[in-house]
Every structure is written in structure tokens, then in C-alpha cells.
Amino acid sequence: MVEVLISLAKITVIVFVFVMGVASAMTLLGDRKQSAKIQNRIGPSQATFFGFSLFGFPHFIADGIKMVLKENITPKNANKFLHTIAPALVFMPALIGWSVIPFMDHYCTGSVTTLVPGDGSGVQHYTEVCDGEWKNYFSIMHMNAGVLFAFAIAAVSVYGAAIAGWASNSKFSLLGGLRSSAQMISYEVSMGLSLAGVLMIYGTLNINEMVRMQGHLIGDWLPMWGIVIQPVAFFLFMLAGLAETKRAPFDLPEGESEIVAGYITEYSSMKFAMMQLAEYAATVFIAALITVVFLGGWQIPYVYADGIRIFGGVWTPFGEEVWYWISIVLRIGAITFKILFLVWLQFMMRWTLPRFRYDQVMTLGWKILLPLSIANLFVTALILAIIW
Amino acid sequence: MGNVNVKKVDRIQQGLWEKSYIPEILRGLSVTARHFFRNLNPNKEKRTIFTRDYPEEPTVYSDRYRGLHRLMLREDGQVRCVACMCCSTICPADCIHIEAAEHDDPTIEKYPDVFVIDELRCIVCGLCVEACPCDAIRMDTGVHIPPYTERSTAFYDRDHLMELGGLSQAKQGGDRSVAKS
Numbered sequence: 001m002v003e004v005l006i007s008l009a010k011i012t013v014i015v016f017v018f019v020m021g022v023a024s025a026m027t028l029l030g031d032r033k034q035s036a037k038i039q040n041r042i043g044p045s046q047a048t049f050f051g052f053s054l055f056g057f058p059h060f061i062a063d064g065i066k067m068v069l070k071e072n073i074t075p076k077n078a079n080k081f082l083h084t085i086a087p088a089l090v091f092m093p094a095l096i097g098w099s100v101i102p103f104m105d106h107y108c109t110g111s112v113t114t115l116v117p118g119d120g121s122g123v124q125h126y127t128e129v130c131d132g133e134w135k136n137y138f139s140i141m142h143m144n145a146g147v148l149f150a151f152a153i154a155a156v157s158v159y160g161a162a163i164a165g166w167a168s169n170s171k172f173s174l175l176g177g178l179r180s181s182a183q184m185i186s187y188e189v190s191m192g193l194s195l196a197g198v199l200m201i202y203g204t205l206n207i208n209e210m211v212r213m214q215g216h217l218i219g220d221w222l223p224m225w226g227i228v229i230q231p232v233a234f235f236l237f238m239l240a241g242l243a244e245t246k247r248a249p250f251d252l253p254e255g256e257s258e259i260v261a262g263y264i265t266e267y268s269s270m271k272f273a274m275m276q277l278a279e280y281a282a283t284v285f286i287a288a289l290i291t292v293v294f295l296g297g298w299q300i301p302y303v304y305a306d307g308i309r310i311f312g313g314v315w316t317p318f319g320e321e322v323w324y325w326i327s328i329v330l331r332i333g334a335i336t337f338k339i340l341f342l343v344w345l346q347f348m349m350r351w352t353l354p355r356f357r358y359d360q361v362m363t364l365g366w367k368i369l370l371p372l373s374i375a376n377l378f379v380t381a382l383i384l385a386i387i388w
Numbered sequence: 389m390g391n392v393n394v395k396k397v398d399r400i401q402q403g404l405w406e407k408s409y410i411p412e413i414l415r416g417l418s419v420t421a422r423h424f425f426r427n428l429n430p431n432k433e434k435r436t437i438f439t440r441d442y443p444e445e446p447t448v449y450s451d452r453y454r455g456l457h458r459l460m461l462r463e464d465g466q467v468r469c470v471a472c473m474c475c476s477t478i479c480p481a482d483c484i485h486i487e488a489a490e491h492d493d494p495t496i497e498k499y500p501d502v503f504v505i506d507e508l509r510c511i512v513c514g515l516c517v518e519a520c521p522c523d524a525i526r527m528d529t530g531v532h533i534p535p536y537t538e539r540s541t542a543f544y545d546r547d548h549l550m551e552l553g554g555l556s557q558a559k560q561g562g563d564r565s566v567a568k569s
Contacts (some may be wrong), residue, residue, distance in 0.1 A: 036421045037427040041439045235410075348424070352416045 010140045013097050014103065022340070023280040024060055030347045031280075032059070038351045053184045065272070072269040075169055082167035087267065087274035088162030094281035097153045100146035101288045102208040104138035104298050104331050105305070106130075111320060112305040126217050138298075138332070139208065146207035147199070150289060151192060154244070158281065161246075161253065161263050162256055164275070166268035176262020180246055180253030183361060188242040190369035194236035197380035198226050198372075200295055211297030215304065223301040226294035232376045234294040236369055241286040243351060243365065247279060249353035251363060287342035295338050298331040454514045454527040457505050457544065458552035467550055468524035471498040475516035475525055483509035484516060503546035507533050523556045 033055065036043025047058040074083050083256020124243045136142040143149055158181050165177015202210045216224040229235045243250040254262030291297055302308055305327050307316035316323050356364070389422055427435045440447065449455070460468045471488035489501035510533065516525050528551055536542045 034424065037424045040423060040427065040436050042437055042441070045441075348417055348420055349413075352420045353413065 023284050026280045034347050052236040067270050067273040070269040075234035078169045079167040082163050086160050087097050087271045091274050091278040093153045093157040094278050094285050097285050098149045099140040100143050100149050102139035106134035107137045110135045114304045114306050145205045147205045160288050165263035170266050172259045172265045173263050175259045176253045186365040187240040189371045191240035193373040197377045198230050199235045207292050214296040215299045225296040236373050245282045245286050248350040249355050252358050287339045291338040298335040300334045449530050454512050455531045456529045458526055458529050459549040460524050460553045460556040469500050471500040474519040478515045479527040481509045483512045505544045507540040
């Protein structure tokens with residue numbers, strides 16, 4: 001019973017507070033205010049909350065109220081059932097994937113010690129061990145095949161877009177749905193292959209284990225983050241991730257200059273808002289995936305649960321008990337910061353780059369990213385076979 | 389046939405540097421990031437935001453902005469206009485209506501008894517100001533023509549236009565004392 005309650009609390013905090021908070025705040029601050037700043041504008045400032053514009057934040061509430069009050073239109077010849085269910089199919093995968101993202105290491109009931117090279121334990125790297133029991137408090141689900149799960153769920157959102165495109169009974173929607181499914185499936189291939197190299201090095205599909213391994217220090221000073229050991233894969237993954245979220249410069253599925261709004265053409269009211277929110281939630285989710293796989297997840301370099309370790313020295317401020325809690329807070333803050341930074345970067349990309357032509361998107365996906373990721377995989381395998 | 393002038397334009401050859409996109413993307417990102425952070429500066433003076441909160445903040449017009457008309461005054465407060473009809477003649481929108489009357493002062497031949505400008509018809513071309521021989525009508529109030537809900541309020545009569553007006557630096561009719569001597 002207690003476990004159920006804890007799970008519910010985790011779901012509430014992670015999905016509703018963090019993801020929805022960040023994703024919906026991004027609709028506003030990221031997409032409007034940031035673009036305004038980049039283009040030397042002020043951005044939305046007219047909606048006020050008791051006379052305070054609060055950096056334009058009340059626009060989010062105003063938008064919500066407006067969307068709820070709008071008429072919900074289903075086109076006459078549309079498939080009513082599929083047309084209604086499609087926004088949920090787009091939206092759900094973006095939220096379910098969060099169940100495997102760890103916001104912190106498991107909580108250790110005993111004391112944590114970091115094994116360092118040269119202390120007689122025979123360990124080459126910096127690994128944290130717990131003499132008590134690991135308790136999973138900081139991710140909704142602890143899964144051995146977490147990465148696979150996240151990818152499988154992320155791939156499901158193709159169905160939502162395709163169904164939305166087909167069920168609307170509009171040519172623009174159909175084109176948008178086709179484009180989005182073709183684009184997402186092509187980029188998923190290079191995404192998965194670029195990840196394979198990282199998986200070969202980590203040797204695990206468990207996301208929390210992957211993050212724990214990124215706390216290792218190579219040669220006592222270089223953090224073993226995914227971006228350090230697999231820079232090419234990081235780049236490919238980031239690019240494919242951008243394409244996965246169907247946002248500029250890869251926003252062809254809804255290229256408004258060509259096909260109105262793509263597969264969301266026929267949507268109105270809150271269903272439209274769901275489609276939009278799903279896009280933002282997917283952006284945040286991709287940022288989280290990149291963070292845990294390539295940017296060290298909750299790890300902060302040289303900061304461990306039992307003290308700060310730089311150049312062989314150990315410094316534990318405030319004693320071990322207090323420091324453990326401080327490290328927990330720091331690490332949650334670190335992963336949040338990393339995710340937000342990546343989201344910011346994706347928005348910057350959106351407002352920097354012009355849109356690709358559709359054939360260019362396909363060329364980039366199949367002729368450049370895919371061979372590069374296969375080459376990266378091959379070289380990684382070769383190096384691992386020779387020196388590991 | 390076949391006599392089309394074809395001008396060959398050399399394509400700009402992209403090197404590997406440009407073709408790899410990455411350095412160019414980084415360059416573009418640096419530009420947008422620079423704008424982004426510059427406009428986040430807490431010191432509002434240093435931001436480069438060009439938009440204005442228009443209804444809350446007044447718009448700044450240039451000195452040469454053509455706004456509402458005004459009729460200039462003589463030194464004794466009478467209207468400068470001598471009802472020569474130049475402005476109403478040149479007005480392409482035909483929005484100036486003048487009825488001349490004889491002035492008591494023999495040095496001033498005529499004055500406008502009725503001077504009405506229909507601001508709704510006015511196309512703000514400024515030709516009346518150009519045509520006026522004695523600097524009697526100007527459009528330099530710096531106030532744009534407001535929207536009207538009642539058509540009759542758009543007719544600006546002489547007294548209203550004179551309220552907007554002021555003294556002119558120009559001397560009307562020349563300096564007579566110099567001419568006599």
C-alpha cells in the first residue's frame with residue numbers, strides 16, 4: 001500500500017508538476033518570449049494577474065481558458081472515434097516515457113561509500129556502493145530495459161500522428177500524417193543506431209545504471225559522460241531527436257506554408273491544445289533522454305554521495321549524513337538544469353534555422369545520419385574489441 | 389527564336405566547411421543567442437527591442453510628421469488666413485471649405501468667415517501647407533487624426549483650428565516701414 005502511494009506521489013510530481021509544468025511553461029516562455037527576445041521584440045505581456053504581467057506567464061492560463069471555451073469541431077466525414085482518440089495517442093507516449101527517467105540515484109538506507117582506484121578494492125573507477133538497501137524513490141519505474149522501453153514508447157507516438165492525419169478526412173491532414181510517420185520512422189533508425197554505440201560501452205539498458213557509470217572518472221579527472229566517450233553519437237542523437245519532435249527545422253509534418261497545419265489542421269479546442277502540448281512534452285522528453293544518456297543525467301562531476309572528490313582528495317562538508325541530503329538536492333537540481341538547458345537549446349535551434357525541404361530531410365536521415373551512425377557503431381565496436 | 393540573352397551566373401561553390409553545416413549552424417546559434425541574452429539584460433537601456441507598447445506609451449513622431457491641421461494667428465490673435473483659396477483649390481480630396489468675408493482693416497483685404505476642414509476626407513498629403521502663401525495653415529501639431537465615431541465631429545471649424553494654432557515667425561505682407569522709406 002505504501003509503495004502504491006509512493007508511486008502515485010512520484011507520478012504526480014514527475015509527470016504533472018515537472019513535465020506538464022515545464023512543457024506548458026515552454027509553450028509560453030520558450031516559444032513566445034524566447035522567440036521575441038531573439039527577434040528583438042517584447043513578446044506577450046498583455047495578460048495580467050492582479051495587475052502584474054509576471055513575465056507574460058498569465059498568458060498560459062488565458063490560453064487554457066480560451067482553448068477550453070472554443071467549439072470542439074469534428075469534420076463531417078471524419079472518423080469520429082479515431083479523430084477523438086488521436087490527440088490522446090500523441091500525448092500519452094510523451095508522458096509514459098518519463099516513467100523510466102531517473103531524477104536521482106536510488107535512495108540508500110545505509111551509508112554510501114565511493115570506491116576509488118588505489119584503495120585496495122580493485123575497482124578501477126569511481127563507483128558508489130551502498131551497505132544498506134537501495135530504495136527507488138526518484139524514478140517512477142525501475143526497469144532493466146529502460147532505454148528500450150523509452151524508445152518503444154516514443155515510437156508509439158507515430159500512430160497518433162498517422163491516425164490523426166487519416167481520421168481527419170482532409171488532404172492536408174493526410175499529407176501531414178504521412179510526412180510525420182515517414183520522418184519519425186526514418187530518424188528513429190539512426191537514433192537507435194547512434195545509441196547502440198553508447199550501449200556497447202555501458203553494457204546495460206538500465207538507465208539508472210548508465211547514469212551511475214557516467215560518474216566514473218577516466219584517468220582520475222575526466223567524467224565518463226556519454227558526450228565524452230561518444231561525441232559523434234551525441235551529435236547524431238541530438239539531430240535525430242530534433243527531427244523526432246517534429247519541430248523546426250524539421251517541422252515538415254505541419255509545414256504551415258505548404259500544408260496549413262499538417263495533421264492538426266482539422267483539430268480545434270482542447271484537442272488542438274493536446275496536440276501542441278504533446279509536441280512540447282516530446283521536446284522535453286527528448287531532452288531528458290539526451291541528458292541521461294549523454295550528459296551524465298543527475299551526475300555532477302566530482303560530486304559524490306560521500307563528498308567531493310577532486311584529484312584524489314576527499315572533502316565532505318557538513319558531515320556525511322547532511323552531505324548525503326545535500327548531494328541529493330544538488331543532483332536533482334543538476335538533472336533539471338540539464339534538461340532545461342537542452343530544451344532551451346532546442347528552442348534556439350528552432351528560431352535559428354530555416355526549415356528543410358522534405359527531400360532534404362529524407363536525404364539527411366537516410367544518406368547522412370544513418371551511414372554516420374553505422375560508421376560510429378562500427379568504429380566503437382572495433383575500439384572496444386581491441387582495447388577493452 | 390533562340391535569341392534569348394542568357395546570362396551565366398557562377399554558383400557560389402561551398403567548401404567542406406559550409407557543407408558540413410555544423411560550424412555554420414553554430415555561427416547562426418551564436419547570433420540568435422547573442423540577441424537573446426542582450427535582450428535579457430536587466431538594464432533596459434542596453435536591450436535592443438524595437439517594439440513599443442503603443443497604446444500605453446505614446447508614439448514618437450518626427451518633427452516633419454503631418455498630423456492634424458492648425459490655423460496660425462497674427463500677433464493680435466486674429467487668424468492669419470487671408471482667404472485666398474489656394475489651399476482649397478489645390479486640395480485633391482476637396483476637404484477644405486472657405487467662405488471669405490471683408491475685413492474692417494483696410495490693410496487686410498479678406499479673412500475667412502467660415503473655414504472648415506473635413507478631417508475624414510483629408511488624405512494628409514500636405515499640399516495645402518505647401519500652397520499657403522502666408523504660412524496660415526500648418527500640419528505640424530504632432531497629433532495624428534483621431535478616429536471618429538460621429539461624422540459631424542470630424543468637421544474642424546475655424547475657431548477649433550485656431551485653438552490648435554500659434555504665432556508664426558513669418559511677417560505677413562512684408563515690412564511696410566521699409567517699403568515707405
